[in-house]
Amino acid sequence: MDSALIPEGVKRTSFPKFFLGMAVVGAVVLWGLIAVVLIWWKGLNQTNMNDYYGFALWIWADLAVIAVGGGAFFTGLLKYIFKVDELKNIINFAVIIGVICYSSALFILAIDVGQPLRSWFIFWHANVHSMLTEVAFCLSCYFAVLVIEFIPNVLENRQLNKVSFFHHLAHNMHGVMAVFAATGAFLSFFHQGSLGGVAGVMYGRPFAFREGLLIWPWTFFLFTWSAAAFGPCFTLLVTKITEAVTGKKLVSDKTVHLLAKISGWMITTYIIAKIIDTIYWATVTVPASGFTFSHFFSNNAFYGYWILFAEIVLCGVVPGLLLIYKPTRENSNLRLLAIILGVIGVCLNRWVMVLQVMAVPVMSFDTWALYIPSWQEVATTILPVAYGIMFIALAYRYLPVFPQEKELNYPAQPVVEGE
Amino acid sequence: MKQENKKEHKFGMVIDLDKCTGCGSCMVSCMAENNVPFKEDESNKKDSITWMRVYKLTNGKDFPETEVVYMPRPCQHCSGKGGHGHSPCVSVCPATATDYGKDTGIVSQIYTRCFGCRYCMGACPYHARYFNWWDPKWPEGMENYLSPNVSPRMRGVVEKCSFCYHRYQLAREKAYLEEREEIEEMEYQTACTTACPAGAIVFGDLNNPEHEVTKIVKPDDHPDPRNPDVVGKSRNPKVFRLLERLGTNTKVYYLSEREWVRKAGDNYTEGEWETIKNHHGKTQISHG
Amino acid sequence: MSAIENKSENRSTENAGEGVSEDTRDDKGLGLGVIFFLVAFVVCFLSGTFLFPKLLYSKKEQPFNFDHALHTSEAGDCEACHYYREDGTYSGNPKLASCLDCHSEEPLGETEDEAIFVEEYVVKGKEIPWLVYSRQPDCVFFSHAAHTIKAKMDCVECHGHIGESTVSRPYEENRLTGYSRDIWGKNIFGIKKNSWDRMKMDDCAECHKERTGHQGYCFQCHK
Amino acid sequence: MKVDRRSFLGLGIGAVAGIAVSPVGIKLTDDSSILTQTTKLWPWALDHPPLDGAIVYENSVCSLCPGGCGISVRKIDDRPVKIEGLADYPINDGGACLHGMSGLQYLYDPARIKKPxxxxxxxxxxxxxxxxxxxxxxxxxxxxxxxxxxxxxxxxxxxxxxxxxxxxxxxxxxxxxxxxxxxNLESYLETVAQQIHGNGKTLSFDLENSDFVLSFGAGIIEGWGSPVACFKANATRKQRHAKLYQVEARLSNTAANANKWIPAVPGTEADLALAMCAVILNENLFNSAATANMYAGFSKFVSVVQTEYAPAKIAKITGIKEDDIIQIAREFATAKMPVAVFGKGKGDGAQSLKEMAAVHALNCLVGNVNKKGGVFVQDKAQYxxxxxxxxxxxxxxxxxxxxxxxxxxxxxxxxxxxxxxxxxxxxxxxxxxxxxxxxxxxxxxxxxxxxxxxxxxxxxxxxxxxxxxxxxxxxxxxxxEDVPSSGGFSKTVVGLTKPVVNPIFDTxxxxxxxxxxxxxxxxxxxxxxxxxxxxxxxxxxxSSIWDSLSEEGYAVVSDTIPSGSPGVDVSFLAQNPATVQAQGDFNLTLIPVDNIRLLSGAIAASAFAIKTVSDTVLTKKETVVEINPLTVKGLKDKDLATLTTPMGSANVRVHLNEGIRPGVIGMVEGLGHTFDNKYVSNKGVNVNDLIGQVLEPGTGLDAAFGIKAKISRA
Amino acid sequence: MFPFCFEWAWDMAHAIFFGGLWYAVGILGAGMTYVVIKSAYDTMNDSGDSHHH
Incomplete structure (x- = not known):
């Protein structure tokens, strides 16, 4: 039915089956959209956020998707600037994941603000001293970069590419992609960092506050670093999932191993920095304002010491080591374990830097504030996941995303048109 | 230039916690003065807008040694690290919907500019900022009591105590008409101050040595030698500020005879209080 | 052209569901496209510039015509009606009671407006619902005293020559925002020739910056 | 001419470009943001923001409670927008309580009756x-x-x-x-004065000047008497270095603000007061001139007190150490201007005459009657x-x-x-x-x-x-309306309430x-x-005070210390009347708690006042009761519990609090209204549903200070 | 965002922030413009010749 659109030389599942799958995911999207409409129509009272939890699930989701979407900028940086040519086999997919993550992030921001019709004030009336301004500008600009990086892939669609202009456009865009990638890396560095800065500059919140370099707290650099480190984990994880769902090998082991190795070293170096940061924070920053380290962890099961252990050791040190050690890296099960832990680790870090910051009491007579999201929040947070699945499914079906797909799956076989 | 500086005010407040009875007059006076809305269930204090909130503190001791003190908490109007106006909330607002008035020391909040990102709320350790989660609604006819001097807020924006800035504006209008340069101490008082039946709140210009608040607080404008971020520490041993050590440099001071109350104003690691409690702004006032 | 040609060729071999136009052999297409482009551009630009403001703003007539020139000549200067109250606040538009200082149920003139004034308002004791051209949004605190007494500004600087007008022009209200057109500016591009042509925040800031060296802190003008 | 795709494309792009270059985009973007700033988008749709106008102040007197504070009503033209305390008014001098300041909410109260x-x-x-x-x-x-x-x-x-x-x-x-x-407190004062000093008398307390206030549960900063006057007296007390000792089972605001909290078992206040009388008599600390004035039943009173109310015995009943009882009695007797105050809570709840008389006996013994800083016995104000x-x-x-x-x-x-x-x-x-x-x-x-x-x-x-x-x-x-000031205030001031706004409804x-x-x-x-x-x-x-009323807004009927020392008749106490016991036989005692932010009388608290109520008093629709952690094992803070008394049971939340005597459950007064005002009603339970009337033998007063109760997890 | 905005100030903070921002936006804009023009040019020049990669 849609065979004319399917890339040449590859097999795709039958349209009805594809449609059915899309319908199921579409239902989840619809559920999310209902929640979105409710939130826009009735306001943020549809959430369980409150004055203590001004930042909650959404902001975590926002930070998390941006962190895991960091694979796009980092892979792009390696591919186009550092000329790691091997990564061309995964760059398309990394960009697609990036587009999904960043569009989701912008979308989440659009529902998260109290007055969406005024959200352009953040640009127009920008306060350049606010980390959030930096986030908004760099985020939207970087999203533009991602779209630019994605366009050639779209134009390579069998039908679109027949249009001469589109064909040339795709070709020419590839030609100058290094410039865009460099700009993207520049923007990404700042917005990943400024997301870290969002928490780090809050000097009224000793759990989040960090000293730093010039105007940037250490969290600024840690966030950029961690996004670069864990982003590729997420790229690999989504690749693995896509491979499992399609039942095909889509990226060669060589490429995967390379990216895993890079990620492993990044994670390891990041986690060393993070450990140093945590120790400095716990022994110098925190006592200076009269707190003890235990103040931030001991009160309740939700934010016990386990969360620190999970973030740093279990989901930081462990995946880092697993990925830098060749035998474990090249063992597909252990590698999978490592990338799963890595993704959890960076999400936990963002969770802690958003929600634990809000939960910890600062005034001596204040109390811990815990919060449970409403269904509207959950639905809108799941929405991007479902949307991402649809996006990947469509891209995979109609675009030549994986350059290695043919050689890995149909070696020496005659090309068959789609059924 | 010096002439300019002379005109700079630094409005602040000192609240005598020993006089405060926890009656709540300040809260209601504030709500009535500032068109603060109310809703059906206000028992969840985490989404209840009260610019002035009265906290109840206990000394944590068992019956019958228990003691209680009430602590009214308006916006603290932080002047930020080193007193340069970078209060925790102002510097983070992405859309410049809040600023630090260097002429008054008052932290503003502009509802029509705010688009509701709530970053400022996260940044404020005092929970002095409130979000309009709901549309403000008044029972039929009740909107007739709304004051034109303070804009009613729409849903989706942050609001907070303004030190009744509109009262300052009105006082100034009168002064303009009478062609006076300055307003008198009593011409500008916040609604909570005038309402307090116990007279526990004293409000005025911390830059004016004649004002009662300055006489009580005796602020030390030199940085605290222990923490250069802290300025304006009180030289009065009975006076303290909330979370002073963070360097927020609030302009709301508290006064209590009771040591446990003063200790509750900030966080101290074990044994630290003993070495810190008697340390007050002691730097000599330099003339020059 | 080749792209489209290719497309149509491909179409014949593959039954793709792509919407390709029926006729593709018209080489003058581009020329026509350009013409269409230009026509659409001009039409939309002109309607966006001239028709759009007409649609965006509704014109409302004042309750009746007010002759400022006549009143200033009879009653003296602006302050006769627009005065400061004792507390320094500004009275704005006079209440009916102020009008009755001179007027009564006996018409003072023979105009139709005078008749409306007497019949509809004086006799019924109703306040006149004037539409105020220069009304600022609710979020604005504007101190007349600060401007005309302290800074010794002239009314004309902001209000223009309304005091010399003999007819009340229609009040133009933005249908979306409900604000007077005088705030955003007569000129739809926001271009101003006189200081009173536009009263947006930037205009206040510009003057403040010029005269006080600082455009002011938020609370100076907002409530 | 054939119109093809390119033409449409050209048309479309041209239109978009044309609109883009025109001011439509920027104007609509701007207007849409302004739209969110105006009231137009709000569902409650105020046509206009609050109207501006001339600011006028009108003075009147608040008559929501017996306090009788002077108020200044700020109006914008004819529209009242704010109520504040009236400066220089003899009762409140500028201060105001939260209920008075919420006054405008009563004007537009959804529960108002609009027509007969x-x-x-x-x-x-x-x-x-x-x-x-x-x-x-x-x-x-x-x-x-x-x-x-x-x-x-x-x-x-x-x-x-x-x-x-x-x-x-x-x-x-x-x-x-x-x-x-x-x-009401006024009538209790008259009842006590009548019992002890004879017909037509009433009492008032000079709290502003006393240097030692011994309060038996009187919520001096909980709304007792004339609330704002009491707040002021309490505030100046700090400056005067005068002391306040509070006898109360619960750490009320007054107790918290006092120099000493004496957490006696509820219902034993009379015993405690009489034990102090015993100490004063035993140790000859009484004022002999004053006791000479005690013409009826004095010797019998002395023997009853000394035999039945020995501090050692009473210490067991009240839970206050014998040494403390003796010490406090001594401090009271030796203070320069002591005053003992009765009237639990706001003074308008159930009271026992025995308790009030016993407390007043302390005043009579130390001879502070009709003295500065003491208690004034005067004729009922008849203006x-x-x-x-x-x-x-x-x-x-x-x-x-x-x-x-x-x-x-x-x-x-x-x-x-x-x-x-x-x-x-x-x-x-x-x-x-x-x-x-x-x-x-x-x-x-x-x-x-x-x-x-x-x-x-x-x-x-x-x-x-x-x-x-x-x-x-x-x-x-x-x-x-004329508003005479409440009992308990040393001056008698009559204020004149005046209309500050035209009636809103057909009333x-x-x-x-x-x-x-x-x-x-x-x-x-x-x-x-x-x-x-x-x-x-x-x-x-x-007519006798109309000139002053209409010109000043108030008239001071009496503001001097009454002369003479009235006779004291202690025969009522000399009979040793029985102490009222709480009804029922459960183990715990439920007591009503007066909270300044709530009202329990003719008028319910306003939406503003309810808003200020702590979440340890009201959580969602549930009353929160105060319990000492030692009272019931297994109950945790914020637990939902069933509270049962002989009158019935109710579901409540638990607030574990060290500031209440073990064995006592404190439940706030003023919640549980059932009328049609969603901001105020259907919140919590009415404590009066759970407490039954207990008539004091011999007097007929409802003297139920509480009721026996049990509580368990719901 | 623009020099005519109320919040704009000619100071170091704005210079760095918007300098960087407009620089990045400028590169993206210039790059895209170049690519589009070049593609249009290429399209004109290879009419009839269509092959994919």
């Missing part, structure tokens, strides 16, 4: 004022014609003031002795001069009959007890007995047994709902309602109502 209403079946229907008045007059005439005019009863909040005076005037002319007030009532035969006969009960509780009991209606008609003004009295079911039952109940009320409250006809009256912002002044009813009755009664209207009446009956 008559009960039809289970609901009310609006009727005209003419019909309402003639209907009331008709029903009352029937009662009078039946020859039993005493079967008309009246309940109001207080005895003093001209509206209350008018009601008494009406009853007298009508021929009924059955005028009742709700329990009202009503014309003598012209009574016809029916009236004289009826008025001479015995009252249906000494106090309101007994009257209601009599109604419930009798099969025949002992009260045929009842007028309720400014009182909410169906909410405020103990065991509200009993009160509602009595209301339903009374054939004709008239409610003169501004709000459709619990009692108005039980009425057969409701005459809506002005709120304090719409009416004239009348309560005084006018009464006058119109009087005029509509038969000639014999009507002859007593010759005033044109209430304003006319007010001027006439306050």
């Amino acid at each position: 209403m008559i009960k039809k079946g289970d609901s009310f229907e609006e009727i005209s004022w003419e019909d309402a008045i003639s209907l009331v007059a008709g029903k009352l005439s029937d009662v009078r014609k039946s020859g039993s005019p005493e079967k008309l009863a009246c309940i109001t909040d207080k005895e003093h003031g001209s509206v209350s005076g008018l009601l008494q005037h009406l009853l007298k002319a009508f021929g009924s002795p059955n005028f009742y007030t709700m329990p 009202l001069e009503f014309p003598a009532v012209k009574m016809d035969g029916i009236a004289s006969k009826g008025a001479a009959k015995a009252r249906t009960g000494q106090y309101i509780g007994q009257m209601l009991d009599a109604v419930n007890a009798s099969a025949e209606p002992v009260v045929e008609a009842l007028i309720v003004y400014n009182a909410n007995p169906c909410y405020s009295l103990h065991d509200t079911r009993r009160v509602k039952q009595a209301m339903s047994k009374i054939p004709f109940v008239v409610s003169i009320s501004s709000f459709l409250d619990e009692t108005a709902m039980e009425a057969d006809i409701i005459l809506p009256c002005h709120t304090f912002l719409e009416r004239f 009348k002044n309560a005084g006018d309602c009464i006058i119109e009813i009087g005029k509509a009755l038969d000639q014999a009664v009507a002859a007593n109502f010759e005033w044109e209207n209430y304003e006319d009446c007010l001027q006439a009956v306050t």
Whole structure:
């Protein structure tokens, strides 16, 4: 039915089956959209956020998707600037994941603000001293970069590419992609960092506050670093999932191993920095304002010491080591374990830097504030996941995303048109 | 230039916690003065807008040694690290919907500019900022009591105590008409101050040595030698500020005879209080 | 052209569901496209510039015509009606009671407006619902005293020559925002020739910056 | 010419480009943001933001509570926007309590009655004022014609003031002795003064000057007496270095603010006071000149106190150490200007005469009566001069009959007890007995047994709902009224409440309602109502102070220390009356807790006031009770629990709190309203539903300080 | 965002922030413009010749 659109030389599942799958995911999207409409129509009272939890699930989701979407900028940086040519086999997919993550992030921001019709004030009336301004500008600009990086892939669609202009456009865009990638890396560095800065500059919140370099707290650099480190984990994880769902090998082991190795070293170096940061924070920053380290962890099961252990050791040190050690890296099960832990680790870090910051009491007579999201929040947070699945499914079906797909799956076989 | 500086005010407040009875007059006076809305269930204090909130503190001791003190908490109007106006909330607002008035020391909040990102709320350790989660609604006819001097807020924006800035504006209008340069101490008082039946709140210009608040607080404008971020520490041993050590440099001071109350104003690691409690702004006032 | 040609060729071999136009052999297409482009551009630009403001703003007539020139000549200067109250606040538009200082149920003139004034308002004791051209949004605190007494500004600087007008022009209200057109500016591009042509925040800031060296802190003008 | 795709493309791109270059985009973007700034988008759709105008201040007097504070109402043109305390007013000098400052919320209260209403079946229907008045007059005439005019009863909040005076005037002319007030501090002061110093006397306390205040549960900063005056006295106490000791089972705000908290077992305050008397007598710390004045039963009192109230014995009962009792008694007796204060909570709840008299005995013993910083015994303030009532035969006969009960509780009991209606008609003004009295079911039952109940009320409250006809009256912002200051304040000040706004609804002044009813009755009664209207009446009956009232807004009736030392009769205490015990046999004691941010009398708290209430008092729709962690094992903070008393049970939340005596459960007064105001009603439980009336033997006062209770996890 | 905005100030903070921002936006804009023009040019020049990669 849609065979004319399917890339040449590859097999795709039958349209009805594809449609059915899309319908199921579409239902989840619809559920999310209902929640979105409710939130826009009735306001943020549809959430369980409150004055203590001004930042909650959404902001975590926002930070998390941006962190895991960091694979796009980092892979792009390696591919186009550092000329790691091997990564061309995964760059398309990394960009697609990036587009999904960043569009989701912008979308989440659009529902998260109290007055969406005024959200352009953040640009127009920008306060350049606010980390959030930096986030908004760099985020939207970087999203533009991602779209630019994605366009050639779209134009390579069998039908679109027949249009001469589109064909040339795709070709020419590839030609100058290094410039865009460099700009993207520049923007990404700042917005990943400024997301870290969002928490780090809050000097009224000793759990989040960090000293730093010039105007940037250490969290600024840690966030950029961690996004670069864990982003590729997420790229690999989504690749693995896509491979499992399609039942095909889509990226060669060589490429995967390379990216895993890079990620492993990044994670390891990041986690060393993070450990140093945590120790400095716990022994110098925190006592200076009269707190003890235990103040931030001991009160309740939700934010016990386990969360620190999970973030740093279990989901930081462990995946880092697993990925830098060749035998474990090249063992597909252990590698999978490592990338799963890595993704959890960076999400936990963002969770802690958003929600634990809000939960910890600062005034001596204040109390811990815990919060449970409403269904509207959950639905809108799941929405991007479902949307991402649809996006990947469509891209995979109609675009030549994986350059290695043919050689890995149909070696020496005659090309068959789609059924 | 010096002439300019002379005109700079630094409005602040000192609240005598020993006089405060926890009656709540300040809260209601504030709500009535500032068109603060109310809703059906206000028992969840985490989404209840009260610019002035009265906290109840206990000394944590068992019956019958228990003691209680009430602590009214308006916006603290932080002047930020080193007193340069970078209060925790102002510097983070992405859309410049809040600023630090260097002429008054008052932290503003502009509802029509705010688009509701709530970053400022996260940044404020005092929970002095409130979000309009709901549309403000008044029972039929009740909107007739709304004051034109303070804009009613729409849903989706942050609001907070303004030190009744509109009262300052009105006082100034009168002064303009009478062609006076300055307003008198009593011409500008916040609604909570005038309402307090116990007279526990004293409000005025911390830059004016004649004002009662300055006489009580005796602020030390030199940085605290222990923490250069802290300025304006009180030289009065009975006076303290909330979370002073963070360097927020609030302009709301508290006064209590009771040591446990003063200790509750900030966080101290074990044994630290003993070495810190008697340390007050002691730097000599330099003339020059 | 080749792209489209290719497309149509491909179409014949593959039954793709792509919407390709029926006729593709018209080489003058581009020329026509350009013409269409230009026509659409001009039409939309002109309607966006001239028709759009007409649609965006509704014109409302004042309750009746007010002759400022006549009143200033009879009653003296602006302050006769627009005065400061004792507390320094500004009275704005006079209440009916102020009008009755001179007027009564006996018409003072023979105009139709005078008749409306007497019949509809004086006799019924109703306040006149004037539409105020220069009304600022609710979020604005504007101190007349600060401007005309302290800074010794002239009314004309902001209000223009309304005091010399003999007819009340229609009040133009933005249908979306409900604000007077005088705030955003007569000129739809926001271009101003006189200081009173536009009263947006930037205009206040510009003057403040010029005269006080600082455009002011938020609370100076907002409530 | 063929229009092809390129043409459409050109058209589209051209249109988009044209619009893009025109000002449409920027203007609409800007306007859409401004749209969100205006009220237009709000569902409650104010057509305009609050209107600006001239700021005017009007002075009046708040009559929400007996405090009688001067208020300054800020208006924008004719529109009141804010109520604040009036500077230089002799009672509150600028300060104001939260209820007074919420006053404008009462004006627009959703529970306000907009027109006279008559009960039809289970609901009310609006009727005209003419019909309402003639209907009331008709029903009352029937009662009078039946020859039993005493079967008309009246309940109001207080005895003093001209509206209350008018009601008494009406009853007298009508021929009924059955005028009742709700329990109030003023009447308790008079009861004690009458018992100890003789008829026509009342008491007041010079808290502003005393250097040692020994308070037996009096919520000096919880709304006792004239709240703002007490706040001020408490604030100056700190400067004067005067002491406050608070006897109370719970760490109330007053106790928290006091120099010493004496957490006696609830209900043992009288014992504690008498034990202190014993110490003072034992140690010869009393003022001999003063005791010389004790003419009746003094020696018997001394022996009773010394034998029955030895500190060692009382220490066990009260839970206060013997040494402490002795120490406090000594401090009290040796202070320069000590004063012992009674009246638990706000002073308008249930009280025991034994307790009040015992506390006052301390004052009498140390000789601080009619001295600066002590207690003043003076004549009841009589500034009202009503014309003598012209009574016809029916009236004289009826008025001479015995009252249906000494106090309101007994009257209601009599109604419930009798099969025949002992009260045929009842007028309720400014009182909410169906909410405020103990065991509200009993009160509602009595209301339903009374054939004709008239409610003169501004709000459709619990009692108005039980009425057969409701005459809506002005709120304090719409009416004239004289407001005598409450007992407990050392000065007697009469304030004049003035209308600051035109009536919002079709309401009348309560005084006018009464006058119109009087005029509509038969000639014999009507002859007593010759005033044109209430304003006319007010001027006439306050003629002695009218000049001051109308010019200053208030009149100080007395502000000096009364001279002389009145005689002291302690025979009541000398009989050693029994101490009232809490009803029931559960292990714990439930006590009502007065909270300054709530109201438990005729008027319910406003939306603003409810908003200020802590979440440790009210959580969502549940009352939170205070319990010491030691009281019940296994109960955790915020647990949902079932609280059971002999009167019934209720679901409550638990707040574990060290500031309450183990074994005691504190439950706030003022919640659990059931009328139609979602901001105020259907929140929590009414503590009066759970506490039953306990009449003090010999006095007939409802003296239930609490009730036995149990609590367990729900 | 623009020099005519109320919040704009000619100071170091704005210079760095918006300098960087407009620089990045400028590169993206210039790059895309170049690519589009070049593609249009290429399209004109290889009419009839269509092959994919």
